[in-house]
Amino acid sequence: MTVDYRPAPGTIPTHPGVYRFRDADRRVIYVGKAKNLRNRLNSYFADPKGLHERTRRMVTTARSVEWTVTATEVEALQLEWTWIKEFDPRFNVMFKDDKSYPWLAVTVGEEVPRAQVMRGNRRKGVRYFGPFGSAWAIRQTLDLLTRVFPVRTCSSNVYRRHQRLGRPCLLYDIGKCSGPCVGHVSPEEHRSIIDEFNSFMAGDTSRVRRELTSQMQRASENLEFERAARLRDDMAALDKVLEQQVVVLSEDTEADVVGIADDELVAAVQVFHVRGGRIRGQRGWIIDKPEPVDEAGIVERFLQQFYGGSGDKAPREVLVPVLPKDTEALKTWLSERRGSGVDLRRPQRGDKRALAETVAKNAQEALQRHKLKRAGDLTARSKALEELADALELPQAPLRIECYDVSQSLGEDVVASMVVFEDGVPRKSEYRRFVVKGEQKDDLSSLKEVLTRRLSRLGDQPAGSPEGDEEDSEPKGGFHYAPQLLVVDGGQPQVAAAEQVFAELGIDTINLCGLAKRLEEIWLPGEEFPVILSRTSEALYLMQRVRDEAHRFAISLHRSRRRKKMRASALDGIPGLGESKRKALLRTLGSVKNIKASTVEELQTVEGVGPKLAQTVHDHFRKEEE
Structure with a gap:
C-alpha cells in the first residue's frame, strides 16, 4: 500500500x-x-x-x-x-453508558448540604455514592437512612419557602429531617449529621451500629424506653439498607471488578463497585469497535476513559479479565490520579476470581440482550434484509436463509448443522443436524457431502423432529422449501466447494455466499474480492447471528457425541459386554464412575446383566485400580 x-x-x-x-x-x-x-x-x-x-x-x-x-x-x-x-476521533473506541445510571449525591459544597438523586455529568462540590440500578432504589435507601440521619432532602425552592414561612415541612414532623431551614439545628450541626451519613454510605457501617447500640443500652438503663425503641427501629432500618448490598468480600476490600464480552463488531463492559466488601453499584457499557482491538486493548481503553473522563477515582484494587500491555504505565497513571497506590491485576483464585466470573457473565448477558434487541426489532430486521439484498445484488430480500457449519476434532466425530432464519428470525423447527459418513473427513469434503444430501432432496414433503436427529442423517422429507440465500461458514474455499455441489446438481436458483469470521467478510462465488459491510450495518448483525447460531448448533452435537464416546470407551474390552448392555448400564447407573463404584449385587439390578457378567465387570475395574 x-x-x-x-x-x-x-x-x-x-x-x-x-x-x-x-x-x-x-x-x-x-x-x-x-x-x-x-x-x-x-x-x-x-x-x-x-x-x-x-x-x-x-x-x-x-x-x-x-x-x-x-x-x-x-x-x-x-x-x-x-x-x-x-x-472525538471516529476510528477510536469510545465508551458510552448503555443507560444513564442514577447516583445518590450529597451537595457537600453548599452551606446546608442536600442528599438527592442525580444523573449525568459529575459536578464540583458534590459527593457521589453508587451508581444504583434505579432512582427508586435510591429513594428507598434515603427513606430508610433519614430515620437515622435526618439530613435535608428538599429542593432549594422548597428550602427557601419554608425559611420564609418560618415553619418546617412534613419531613421534620415525621422525624426524617432535622429542620435546618427554621434553625432547629445550626448549619454546623447539620454538617455533622451529613458527615455521619457520608461515612455510613462510604462503608463505615460498624462504627455507626456500635454507637446506636450504645445509645440504646443507655436509654434502656435510664428507663427511656420510647427513645430505646426508636433507636432499635433505627438499627432495623440500617440493617435493611445493608441487606440490599450483598457482602461478597472481606470488609476492608475496596475494588472495581471489570468484566468484558465481545465479538468482531461490538463489546459489552460491566463493572461492579465493591466498597467495604459489599457491592455498592453496577454499571454497563455497549461499544462499537471501529478499530481492531482485542480484550487487553478494550481493558486499556476502558480504564483510560472511565478513570480519566468521568471524574471517578480508581479504588485500591482494579480487577480485570486480562492485563493490558502497558500495565505498569497504567498503574502509575491510576495511582497518580488517586493520590495513593492502585493495584491493577487479574484475580487467579478465591472469592475475587468467583466475583470476576459473575461480572463476566453479566457482560455476556448484556451483549446478548443488545443483539437480541436489534434482532427483535421488526424495522431493524426488514432493514437488515433489504441491506443484505442490496449488498449481495440479490433480486429480492432473502426471506429464507439457511446456514451450514461443520464441527470436528482432528477428523473424528465430524458433524454439521443447518439452521434456518425466516424473515430474520430463527425457525428452529427447520433446523437439521448431520453426521458425516464419507471416508474423507476434512471440512471441505464434509461440507460437500452435507450440501449434496440436503440439496438433492429439494421438494420433499416435511417430516422429522424440530431439533433434528443426532445419530442418523437428516430426517426424511424435511427439505421441501428452497432457501433464497444459502450461507456457508467460511471464505473462498468453502464457497467454491458449495458452488461445485450446485453445479453437480444443476441448481441455479439459490443464491450462495460465505461469511469468513476473521474480518467478517462476505465471499460470493467467482469474486476475487469480498463484500465488506459497514460495522453498523443491520445486515452484518443478521449475518453474524445466523453464522453464530449454526456454529452453536453444530458444536453442541459434536460435544454430545464426544461425551457419549468417552463414556462408552471405558466399558470397551469387557468380555460379554455388548453395545446394548453397555447402554443399559449407563442408563441405569448414570455414569462410568457409578458403575466402577457399584457392587456385584448392584450391577445385577441392571436389566440383562446376570451374576457372571456382573462379576466380570466388577473384576475388570478392580484390576484397573491395581
Missing part, C-alpha cells in the same frame, strides 16, 4: 509519544500512543494484506499523520486521553 503522506524513513523518532491521523478536511480521525513511535507508525504502512480491514480503511481515509514526543509512557497515556476527549 502506498500513501502520499507516509513520513520519510528515519524521520519518525523512536521515543514514546502520541500520534494523530487526519483526513482531507484536517479532522482528527484516530489518536494512538506508542512506546516507540517509529515502530508503531511504520506498522500502519505495511503490506495491506496484513492489516485488519478497519485499520486499512482508517489509513486510506487519512491524508496526514503527526506526532508528539513525550518523556515517559505515562505522559503518553495522559496526552492520548486528552486528545481523544478533545477530538
Whole structure:
C-alpha cells in the first residue's frame, strides 16, 4: 500500500509519544500512543494484506499523520486521553453508558448540604455514592437512612419557602429531617449529621451500629424506653439498607471488578463497585469497535476513559479479565490520579476470581440482550434484509436463509448443522443436524457431502423432529422449501466447494455466499474480492447471528457425541459386554464412575446383566485400580 503522506524513513523518532491521523478536511480521525513511535507508525504502512480491514480503511481515509514526543509512557497515556476527549476521533473506541445510571449525591459544597438523586455529568462540590440500578432504589435507601440521619432532602425552592414561612415541612414532623431551614439545628450541626451519613454510605457501617447500640443500652438503663425503641427501629432500618448490598468480600476490600464480552463488531463492559466488601453499584457499557482491538486493548481503553473522563477515582484494587500491555504505565497513571497506590491485576483464585466470573457473565448477558434487541426489532430486521439484498445484488430480500457449519476434532466425530432464519428470525423447527459418513473427513469434503444430501432432496414433503436427529442423517422429507440465500461458514474455499455441489446438481436458483469470521467478510462465488459491510450495518448483525447460531448448533452435537464416546470407551474390552448392555448400564447407573463404584449385587439390578457378567465387570475395574 502506498500513501502520499507516509513520513520519510528515519524521520519518525523512536521515543514514546502520541500520534494523530487526519483526513482531507484536517479532522482528527484516530489518536494512538506508542512506546516507540517509529515502530508503531511504520506498522500502519505495511503490506495491506496484513492489516485488519478497519485499520486499512482508517489509513486510506487519512491524508496526514503527526506526532508528539513525550518523556515517559505515562505522559503518553495522559496526552492520548486528552486528545481523544478533545477530538472525538471516529476510528477510536469510545465508551458510552448503555443507560444513564442514577447516583445518590450529597451537595457537600453548599452551606446546608442536600442528599438527592442525580444523573449525568459529575459536578464540583458534590459527593457521589453508587451508581444504583434505579432512582427508586435510591429513594428507598434515603427513606430508610433519614430515620437515622435526618439530613435535608428538599429542593432549594422548597428550602427557601419554608425559611420564609418560618415553619418546617412534613419531613421534620415525621422525624426524617432535622429542620435546618427554621434553625432547629445550626448549619454546623447539620454538617455533622451529613458527615455521619457520608461515612455510613462510604462503608463505615460498624462504627455507626456500635454507637446506636450504645445509645440504646443507655436509654434502656435510664428507663427511656420510647427513645430505646426508636433507636432499635433505627438499627432495623440500617440493617435493611445493608441487606440490599450483598457482602461478597472481606470488609476492608475496596475494588472495581471489570468484566468484558465481545465479538468482531461490538463489546459489552460491566463493572461492579465493591466498597467495604459489599457491592455498592453496577454499571454497563455497549461499544462499537471501529478499530481492531482485542480484550487487553478494550481493558486499556476502558480504564483510560472511565478513570480519566468521568471524574471517578480508581479504588485500591482494579480487577480485570486480562492485563493490558502497558500495565505498569497504567498503574502509575491510576495511582497518580488517586493520590495513593492502585493495584491493577487479574484475580487467579478465591472469592475475587468467583466475583470476576459473575461480572463476566453479566457482560455476556448484556451483549446478548443488545443483539437480541436489534434482532427483535421488526424495522431493524426488514432493514437488515433489504441491506443484505442490496449488498449481495440479490433480486429480492432473502426471506429464507439457511446456514451450514461443520464441527470436528482432528477428523473424528465430524458433524454439521443447518439452521434456518425466516424473515430474520430463527425457525428452529427447520433446523437439521448431520453426521458425516464419507471416508474423507476434512471440512471441505464434509461440507460437500452435507450440501449434496440436503440439496438433492429439494421438494420433499416435511417430516422429522424440530431439533433434528443426532445419530442418523437428516430426517426424511424435511427439505421441501428452497432457501433464497444459502450461507456457508467460511471464505473462498468453502464457497467454491458449495458452488461445485450446485453445479453437480444443476441448481441455479439459490443464491450462495460465505461469511469468513476473521474480518467478517462476505465471499460470493467467482469474486476475487469480498463484500465488506459497514460495522453498523443491520445486515452484518443478521449475518453474524445466523453464522453464530449454526456454529452453536453444530458444536453442541459434536460435544454430545464426544461425551457419549468417552463414556462408552471405558466399558470397551469387557468380555460379554455388548453395545446394548453397555447402554443399559449407563442408563441405569448414570455414569462410568457409578458403575466402577457399584457392587456385584448392584450391577445385577441392571436389566440383562446376570451374576457372571456382573462379576466380570466388577473384576475388570478392580484390576484397573491395581
